[in-house]
Amino acid sequence: MDDLLKIIQERHSTRAPFDPQKQVPKSDVKTIIEAGRWAPTAHNMQNFEIIVIENKKILEQVGKIKTYPSPEFIRENYEQLSMTEEELLQKKVGILGMGFPPAWRDKAQLEMAMMDTTPGTLDETIKGSPTILVVVYDTRKRAPASEGDVLGTLSLGCLMENMWLMAQKLGIGFQIMSVFSGPEQKDIKKMLKIPEYMAVSFAIRLGYPTVKSRYLRVRRDSESFTYGNEYGKRW
Numbered sequence: 001m002d003d004l005l006k007i008i009q010e011r012h013s014t015r016a017p018f019d020p021q022k023q024v025p026k027s028d029v030k031t032i033i034e035a036g037r038w039a040p041t042a043h044n045m046q047n048f049e050i051i052v053i054e055n056k057k058i059l060e061q062v063g064k065i066k067t068y069p070s071p072e073f074i075r076e077n078y079e080q081l082s083m084t085e086e087e088l089l090q091k092k093v094g095i096l097g098m099g100f101p102p103a104w105r106d107k108a109q110l111e112m113a114m115m116d117t118t119p120g121t122l123d124e125t126i127k128g129s130p131t132i133l134v135v136v137y138d139t140r141k142r143a144p145a146s147e148g149d150v151l152g153t154l155s156l157g158c159l160m161e162n163m164w165l166m167a168q169k170l171g172i173g174f175q176i177m178s179v180f181s182g183p184e185q186k187d188i189k190k191m192l193k194i195p196e197y198m199a200v201s202f203a204i205r206l207g208y209p210t211v212k213s214r215y216l217r218v219r220r221d222s223e224s225f226t227y228g229n230e231y232g233k234r235w
Ligand SMILES: Cc1cc2nc3c(=O)[nH]c(=O)nc-3n(C[C@H](O)[C@H](O)[C@H](O)COP(=O)(O)O)c2cc1C
Pocket: 011, 012, 013, 015, 094, 095, 175, 176, 177, 178, 179, 217
């Protein structure tokens, strides 16, 4: 029990570059997928398929796909940033601004940054990963009577967490790349021959960091979000 809690607490986002020469063993990728296979899903619909990309040429091609950060993302991202560790420790939610371009974390430059249409590339996110998992789902289906397939989306989150915990246990760096589900997915789908009716939910980069990537991780105290018998009442 203590071991499980330790893995849960130590699971983290590895945003550091990965060593492109250090391959993630196939047996470990299989174990991560096995953990995902047993994820709970609404109505046990198992509403996911996973494309494992290990081929260097394909990784290179995917890395060349252009990305266009949306003004909406830049604005709403700013709202979640803390500019110092002290600020984050106090807020207990959100993330540190350090990893983002300077203009994205400066209120005075934010409007300009939102108008900047210079594209980036997926390479900047992939950062040398030897293995990428692209998780897709069938847009023609939904969990029974689930408006907007909210239950299906929750299920994909369960898949994500199961795989993330297993990667943590195996000592493999893991980062979610939401950018794969944005407008960029049009190019990604074409490149990976993903059928039109399938959509990308998220992608994962797996690998071994080239630098130590410890950073401040915070959470709210459980007393601040747990109530007893009635909303707002102390438990
Ligand atoms: C649905 C979802 C999407 C996420 N998208 C990204 C992403 O695109 N890039 C990223 O670096 N982290 C992403 N994350 C990771 C969160 O930012 C991270 O879990 C959170 O800041 C807590 O940090 P920790 O994972 O180190 O505990 C995502 C997490 C979830 C659950």
